[in-house]
Amino acid sequence: xxxxxxxxxxxxxxxxxxxxxxxxxxxxxxxxxxxxxxxxxxxxxxxxxxxxxxxxxxxxxxxxxxxxxxxxxxxxxxxxxxxxxxxxxxxxxxxxxxxxxxxxxxxxxxxxxxxxxxxxxxxxxxxxxxxxxxxxxxxxxxxxxxxxxxxxxxxxxxxxxxxxxxxxxxxxxxxxxxxxxxxxxx
Numbered sequence: 001x002x003x004x005x006x007x008x009x010x011x012x013x014x015x016x017x018x019x020x021x022x023x024x025x026x027x028x029x030x031x032x033x034x035x036x037x038x039x040x041x042x043x044x045x046x047x048x049x050x051x052x053x054x055x056x057x058x059x060x061x062x063x064x065x066x067x068x069x070x071x072x073x074x075x076x077x078x079x080x081x082x083x084x085x086x087x088x089x090x091x092x093x094x095x096x097x098x099x100x101x102x103x104x105x106x107x108x109x110x111x112x113x114x115x116x117x118x119x120x121x122x123x124x125x126x127x128x129x130x131x132x133x134x135x136x137x138x139x140x141x142x143x144x145x146x147x148x149x150x151x152x153x154x155x156x157x158x159x160x161x162x163x164x165x166x167x168x169x170x171x172x173x174x175x176x177x178x179x180x181x182x183x184x185x186x
Contacts, residue, residue: 011071011086015064018093021125022056025101028122032115033108040108048104055097063089063096087140094133102130 029052033045066089070082077085105123114120 009071009074011067011069011082011089014086014090015067015071018059018063018067018129021129022052022059022097024118024125025052025097025122026056028105028116028118032119032122036115039112044104044108048101051097051100051104055093055101058096059093063092065089066092087136090133090136091140093129094137098126098130098133102126 029045029049033040033048037045066085070077070085074082105119105126108119109123
């Protein structure tokens with residue numbers, strides 16, 4: 001018998017999570033950052049808004065599509081394709097919104113402390129998203145770098161060279177170099 005309650009798929013959870021995070025960040029800007037311009041300075045307030053707008057725009061047009069795609073076509077996609085699309089969505093949101101906004105919000109928190117409840121909620125949501133996105137981006141980076149290193153410098157590359165050399169010797173033929181190429185013997 002299947003369970004009566006099941007957890008939502010990761011893509012659907014992330015879709016709602018990032019929407020809630022963008023919404024609360026805009027609310028924090030509207031009710032806190034915008035009203036504290038004299039304390040925080042115009043530059044920080046404007047850049048916070050710019051990063052939120054860029055992040056929300058990329059979330060709506062790229063990140064949410066990449067996260068909804070594996071949810072909608074779950075049974076038609078390979079597990080690796082679903083994983084890669086979700087990671088691409090998280091990667092997009094991390095670099096376009098979470099990274100710059102987290103530094104700004106953490107700086108305000110460090111310098112001025114907790115001032116407003118929406119500031120605190122926004123910092124908590126952004127910190128959770130920043131931490132999750134940082135781990136995901138680090139895993140993507142290490143995964144891709146390990147693959148590159150294995151293909152170019154690892155044992156699979158050496159094995160491929162050894163198999164090619166062994167195959168040439170077992171066939172009993174040595175390829176002749178093209179005309180005009182100098183060899184050791186002449």
